[in-house]
Amino acid sequence: MPRLLRLLALLLPLGGAACASVPETGGSETGGPPPVILVSIDGFRPDYLDRGVTPNLNALAASGVRAVAMHPSFPSITFPNHYTLVTGLRPDRSGIVGNTMYDPAMPGMRFSLGNRAAVTDRRWWDQAEPVWVTAERHGLRSATLFWPGSEAPIHGVRPADWLPFDGAMPPDDRVDRLLSWFDRPPARRPRFATLYFNRVDHAGHEFGPDAPQTTAAAALIDQAIGRLVAGLRARHIDADIIVVSDHGMAATSMQRIVYLDRIAPAGTFRFVTGGAYAGVDAAPGVAPRATPGQAARLAAALLAHHDHMACTRRQDLPERFHYGHNPRVPAFICVADVGWMIAASAAHPPRTVGGDHGYDAMAPEMNATFLAAGPAFVPGRVIGAFDNVDVYPLVMTLLGLPPLPSDGTVAPFRPALRQ
Template sequence: MKILFRPLLCSLMAFGAGCATPQPQPAPPAAVSAPPAAASAKPAPAPLLLISIDGYRTDYIERGLSPTLASLAKQGVRAADGMQPSFPSLTFPNHYTIVTGLRPDHHGIINNTMSDPMLGKFSLSNRDAVSNGQWWAEATPLWETAQAHGMKTATMFWPGSEADIHGEHPDFWKPYDGKVTPDQRVDQLLAWLDQPAAERPTFMTLYFDAVDHAGHDFGPDSPQVNQALVETDAALARLVQGLQQRGLLDRINMIVLADHGMASAPMHNAVVLDKLIPITHVDLVSVGVLAGLNPKPGFDFAPIEAQLEKPQQHMTCWNKSRVPARFAYGSNPRVPQLLCLADVGWRISTSDYLAKKKKKPTQGDHGYDNAAPQMQALFVAHGPAFREAALVPSFPNVDVYPLMTHLLGLPPAANDGNYDAVKGMLKPDAQ
């Protein structure tokens, strides 16, 4: 069944692509539950478009500000209570989980800010680190597997895609530039779809971040978040119109999801670490919702660890070996020795950091317990393989990867997902 949308002006603004050709390497072993590879005699798979709306909390769709997304959901599949992110519920860890099927503890992107004894420091603003494939090499992203089996791939700003993972990039990709508007991102994707058949991508990703930025700056219940929802949905309408014009809307499988939700977190809700411990005696790897501390040479870490693992107001701390099993977190060498997780609505900080943030305070955050209702993420799917008007129960985001390899007829790399848990969202002949 087709979705009808008002025609929108659609102009193509192609602005280049990068490519590379080395073959991928296998990911490290992890729990595997996935369908067998499709037989070679099967017809070519339908194109698959994976769209992330960063920070789109699952209940945002109920605000009535996302009509295009709501129409896709009505004619396709929606996780009624959302999709559960992996822990920690942060941007880079969860985007890489979605395209690898591995939890952050297994794929190595364990935080937006982290440290590695060989590679140094990693943060979202460190462009050299973000584009260094060695940070990402503990897993095999889906675009590598697709290219190894002769498919063309295209990624529009997906975290990880600008790194030379195992020496390889997607066939078409762009280094992240936050100044590129949502409409320009859509137009670039459509331009890639206008390539000659032999060059046209089969697996594609598209990334929007305005909703997340507004949530951080103003809080999830702000007018600014509502405006970002409207603007992002308009870009989705532009995409749908462009696919309709190309005769692709009924021939392409689309998955629209988020990496995490968003919680209200006023700046004054802060646990100040230097009021609890001698902060100069530790290597503070990260602060925020999930703080990470390592021993600093020359100082005794044991009393600091013992102090913070006592019951604390508005946060809970663990040695990495004692993190609750349900988080599936703590075994990767990049995970700091001591972790402190803030209660929902709070952050962990230092006096110096709070003084700096007064210049640009934030009102919303994520990274909390991934079972918290405020962290649950959007999941909508639409296309020839998906059922119509179907509501499905919540599921962990690691299951998206085996679903996608099934849709593309690809052999999955080792992963933590479970295809059987999500195959019910597909039509019987697509299972």
Template sequence: MRLTLPLLSGFAALALAACTATPAPSTTISTPVAQTSEDTAAPVALTVLVSIDGFRPDYLQRGETPTLNALAESGARGVLQPSFPSKTFPNHYTVVTGLTPDKNGIVNNTMEDPRRPGQVFTLSDTSVTSDPIWWEEGTPIWISAEQQGIRTATMFWPGSDFEIHGTRPSTFAPFDQRLTDFGRVDMLLSWLDVPADERPQFATLYFDTVDTAGHIYGPGSPKTASALAQVDAALARFVAGLDARGLRDTTNLVIVSDHGMAPISDEQLISLDEMVAPELVHTVWTGTFAGLSPLPGNEAEVEAALVGTHPHGECWAKENLPERFAYGANPRVPDIICLAESGWRYETAEKPAWRGAGGDHGFDPAHPDMAALFIANGPAIQAGADLGTFQNTSVYPLLAHLSGVEPVQHEGDIADVEAALR
């Protein structure tokens, strides 16, 4: 079942106007009424994967998240290390496929594919991003679930509103940033108000409020703290909605973020145009990390100009990237990758940095500011478990275990999360 909502330009702080837009009346959802016991058969076990985009684990210490803190204290917690690059689409797809971006094919929020010359994958162009070719190097867990007869429902997730391997979730909604956090919760709860044999066993829920505030105001801003409180209230509403429906005792929550957030400023910019003549290269993307390919005949000159360390960054030929990045084999990765020091960004005259922003991500995944959240809570979760820091690929085998999905080949390690299981 597809629920049609107005489409915006993609996930997570794409434009200030979109970030601050007032939700349209058509996307304001009232609290669904829970079914009575006479209307409901035996509960079906449910796994809900929740993403709070851009949520740093240390945000839990800011006093704005009582619901999240309570879920962590009565469940399992850990710190996720994002995959490289520490960007939104790549890491969301890693969590649901168990594959690093180099393997799952979503190598950045913006990318090109030699099989689609002239096309650019960007968050705002669904005419391109809806093409299955971009997604089918990985298999999201909701696709495997549907193929195995397990119903799914996706309240936003990168790729979840597109057909992948010929399959879609049973219920989904195209991404609409104007739909409020409460509206998203209420819509997902309404999808549970069906007979037990029609209820999903796996669902996703996505919040971009914290990431948006972090980008605009910076991770330390009081306005980012307000965003934390807003999302925490939405989660409290969701848990209360599960309780009202008699579903809390059969629901496992897995709450993650895709990456953290680092402070930036307009004084910390690196001009690629000053490093290499623009007419010698094709710049695919700029920002906290840059991707460029020399134009034919200019390979040696471009590599001599870029490859190596330089003030506030380093560039590599993609085949020589540090092994820990697990990145560079995919043909969608440009020939040269430059990674900025935390807080710095690359730009060109044609692809300038966003001025006036307070925070960004995409830096080295091992940097503490890029760390991501992990909390699990529910009947299958061991209370008090602390998993420490682990790779986000290992969320996938946990999701498969909890939802009863036979996993496909992946790079996660169930040993990373076994301590979270009862």
């Protein structure tokens, strides 16, 4: 513990003191509508706010609204939930059904987080329309400092300002880049902007949600939030700031892994994705040596009872999952008990074993964070838990834009809005 305290002491100088300098050309706000800044802290559980290391986030929540919890959509992983937050569509409808996926309409192609050709290919994203596309079409300038989908010309439209994802960019540098976009003349400043931090999620995966390293990562990002708030204040920009996470995190272990090759016949399936949940394709011809008889045996093996894992045909998933109808969803979905993981084989174990996410979205460990402050919000409000599909209509309301049909509603936020 002393070592942690020493580390936190280094990480917790107030954000205002660390704020980037303001160029003389920054100017002040000219009375136009406030910009909306959507901030994602990947993997940030709501209870991280109670660890005594997030004074800036807690101050922001106290000056506005904080939710008891926000439920992610299934699967509770990064790309699907980030796209849900800016489209209001659950993954089954947005088309981003996983961090890794295949599409029968694009044979031979594989989508994954590290595949830049896929990440920048609009065909994976065009089943939905994110906020920034609608904003640009209505003449509102948008800027995305890292957000899944923002590197692709979705429906032929890009944000006015965007950068290719750089996971190594320090948090303060991300804040400074975003603030630099507000140093322009008012007409060229973003009306809608996003900001993304990945460090808390990485620490949670590597060390676990309860580890001191994860608490230290939360403290570091809190410092960056303080830098953002102070930077906007110095520029006389009164923004509506919404801080969210995409999912929570559960502690895992190398001693709690289910290996599918010990259950399913070898050579009869394609392991699409694994971890807290697994996606398995089993149709004849998907795996090189699969036959109809082998596929039937695979189905029987997967659908049998298993300790610490339950497998279901995609079309038979419980309705509360809102998942399984998009053709990109694998034929079988296996969900591990919270704290367990699923791997294809012992030869290919999970890359990190400290923590994981992707479980049933209603598991408490998967709860995501929501807080917001700014001229649109009544100070000191606490609202109940809601589904993350509701963030999209909130953002569109703040921007004064007509929301597209979605799975969300602005109703949970009405008690916290000034109008």
